Amino acid sequence: MRPDALLALEDGSIFRGTAIGCPGQTVGEVVFNTAMTGYQEILTDPSYCRQIVTLTYPHIGNVGTNREDRESSRVHASGLVIRDYPATFSNWRAQEPLDAFLARNQVVAIADIDTRRLTRCLREHGALNGCIMAGEGIDEAEAIAQARAFPGLKGMDLAQVVTTDTLYGWSEGSWRLEKSDSVSNEKAPGRFHVVVYDFGVKHNILRLLVDKGCRVTVVPARTSADEVLTLSPDGILLSNGPGDPEPCDYAIGAIRQFLTQSIPLFGICLGHQLLALASGATTVKMKFGHHGANHPVQDLATGEVFITSQNHGFAVNENTLPASLKPTHRSLFDGTLQGIQHTDKLAFSFQGHPEASPGPRDITPLFDRFIALMQAAHT
């Protein structure tokens, strides 16, 4: 028998279930993710810092966990909420069951709750803060009070919290690389030097850059533009990351400086929002955001639709785009802006996740576009 656990939301809703991770309590913004696979990638994605994730797919844990599927060196989600934890797990790559993985990473998690009811609650009310209590001494009133005490993600700069302390080089390519993939593994490694701003970077972004023949240097979020320029990058990648983009003034300032040079810039998710802010647009907090692996996004130039992986709670307000920024992609779920491109600079960005992990790889060719920009900058 697993110990009791409960999830309380700031609106007073209570969900009772059983504990599957570490005993204790945790608070955060509760978000639902609709992906059917990829729970380990989701838990280790730094963009989930201070968020409690509930997965709408009902059976979570079936394939265990392994060393390859993590997107960073540790779990960043503040907690996990699921419907059914299976009695056993099975996969040729599995090394550890999910409950042991959660306990080892000190993640408070709850199973056996009605995740449909919870998801409907979040869809109706929008993002809600919550508290999970697991094991000894759980107390409904205290859990509601803890949920209400969480200040929410608006105004929270979390890129600084999850970023690397020091600069490092990255040389690992994608282990998932298949012969049919159109990546340029044969090209000389190090053809382009890409400096990646780590606002909470996922490993698969770094792996895909290596697959494309790039030499990769990762720098802390607060690295100044001048310091980055001394590294002589051929291109700069602005990574994904947690929290509100608006308070990240150090990054916005650095990007403004890069925009005065003719250096290729590629922003992903938080990086996309930061590029927009640096260019004069504004961002907004969405009602419940996009978290899933099957979101249709349209390329506005070609009409082509891509099925994409998404994980964001803020968005760039399309009405505020300056004349120098052209919208390139839009979500077919809610019409929100998904991509932008500078009309007179070598800079573009995407709100979803071209690196997938988890999710479909439809939009991975955006990495080729970045390579093409670096090529163009050289000629």
Ligand SMILES: NC(=O)CC[C@H](N)C(=O)O
């Ligand atoms: N995955 C991301 O980079 C998320 C960006 C930002 N924290 C948001 O929630 O919108």
